[in-house]
Amino acid sequence: MRPILFSLTPELPLQVPLRTALGADAGAFQTRRFPDGETYLRVVSAVTNRHCVVLVNLVEPDAQFLPLAFLAATLKELGAASVGLVAPYLSYMRQDTRFQSGEAVTSRVFAGLLSEQVDWLITVDPHLHRYRRLDDIYSIPTSVVPGAPALARWFARQEGPLLLVGPDSESEQWVSAIAREIGQPYVVGGKERRGDRDVVVSLPDLSQYKNRRAVIVDDVISSGHTILKTLDALFAAGMKQVDCVAVHGIFAEGVDERLTRDGVETLVTTNSVPHASNGIDLSPYLADAVRGRLPR
16 A cells, blocks of 8 residues: 655655655645644544655754644554654754753653654764764664765766865765765865854865865755855865755755855755755655665
């Protein structure tokens, strides 16, 4: 039987291509806010004995979590065979330890809460820093879809000599993999973070690459401070054209506009998070992961 795909918000750019790739039916539900701010939700689709997949944008998790919990719980109460979650951007991965006495380790708390709602989770390039894998904090089966193959396909369509630029050492592993796949050189910056908004980025000698188009590659652009500092370093080194490609484009505080204003010619992201820069489709990779979770 075909799975049913529910999109928690209808404007998600992944909704139609993912549903098409899965051969899934569109899940229908109604939701609105009561005057006091509470959520009303009614599932319209018949879900008894059907495998349900929920697609959600967790960039603003505090606003999304309760509607997600209400939808998942209702699907189960109505007899769904399973309820899985596709959250291309997985929030609450930043606070993975207690830096100061009394702090909430929100990554573990959120993982526990989310694990209670659904049967499995699929995401793309989560921020794994002190955790080796999502299974360290999630009690449900999880699958991590790498964004690098999708980015590599975009790079393969680009013309002319390129220089891939990773802004820091954390990016080297997958920036180097993309560079090897497309046969282009890469460099990695050295980042010194002095505070949330105080970052210094240094680059190696780029004199041999000045005839190339530089492309900054990162997994997520949130505040954008590291990207902006990398951009400054590239122009200071004499690079004439700089583009930027990322898996997740959060673009807090309008940093996308600042990147363009400061000299980025082309800004491209995957469709993990809705944004005008979405130019790389993750649906084939996510669909493969979802099929791996559904019974054959």
